[in-house]
Amino acid sequence: MATPLSFDRFVAALRAEGLTVKVVGDAATHTRTSSSRPWGPVNGVMIHHTVTRRPADPVSMCRIGYSGLPGPLCHGVITKDGVVHVVGYGRTNHAGGGDPKVLARVIAEDYGDRPPAPTKGNDDGVDGNARYYGFECENLGDGRDPWPAVQVEAMERAAAAVCRAHGWSSRSVIGHREWSDDKVDPKGQPFTNLADFREDVADRLKRRPSTPSTYTVRSGDTLGAIAKKHGTTVAALVRLNGIKDPDRIAVGQTIRLK
The missing domain is CATH 3.10.350.10 (LysM domain)
Structure with a gap:
């Protein structure tokens, strides 16, 4: 378990990993955190897809939210051009309920290729919004919408940035579908096997982050x-x-x- 990074440290970690980061509006203070809805201790990073297609703006949607689920809906939105848009901080409405067995394995970082298949979901699971950093990644989520290489690389870098800052391994990175039994994201190639994504994050963690010149x-x-x-x-x-x-x-x- 770990104390959450400060907002400035979070943004600095992303930039140090070579990412292009845009802080949107009042992201530093835009939060769902309250006395009854805590943020932390944090245990990992969760990857999502937005289920959006242009001209719909995934950044605005994730910042504001929608009827029944107010924003922010994540910490960062990774658009198809590989830019990370930071839309909120602290607790965000991205993870929902999930399986406590999965949380235990992520905390211990002791599973193999993948954590145990979740048997609980948003209605009967434990609170994930307090425990995970969340990245919503622009994609329709139908299994056919392509994932550009520049976007996938940004997703790897973002996950690695947070893990590097906390001293976590790539086993602290999971997809939403690995957390909750009623979720399917991220969907489509190259995320058919999320173990491959974690392996790429692990490879990146072995190297010093590359920064633009x-x-x-x-x-x-x-x-x-x-x-x-x-x-x-x-x-x-x-x-x-x-x-x-x-x-x-x-x-x-x-x-x-x-």
Whole structure:
């Protein structure tokens, strides 16, 4: 069991794993946590699919929620372009009820390829919203909607980032369907066998996280924000890029980070 990461540490861990992270609105304080609905101790990472198709916006849906289930519905939404949109923090409505036997095995990290098949679900299971970080991943969930390689890699990186920050192994990463007997996500290739996904996360945990060497300036960016996002300083970016005026950078400009 572990104390949840602070919001800043969570975002920093994702970025340190080489992910592009967008913090949406008031994500740091957008939460379902209350005195009667705790957040933590935390034990693992849960992967979901959104059951959405464009033009529906999965980020907005997961941030706001829907009738009968208010948002946030996860901590991060991983869109098909591989961007992680952080929409809430603390307790979020993503896991619902699940099998206590699964929770015990995830805590112990002592199962083989997969945890025991769940026999409980949302109506009769134990509270998972307090125990898991949740990532909703943009996909229709019909088994045919493709999972782009850049998105799958981002999912691996996000899971590895949280595990690395807590010192967990890849056995702390499960799919929603491995938690609850009334869920099917994530569905479709390459998630037919989630043991393969965990193996890829395990391989990533053996390596130092790779960070990007350049960044392309977007509308609204400042050099200070870019430095903070990538764990460097304005002075270092000025020196690396020969920038004469730190207050003047242009959209589309390529910034060397190291």
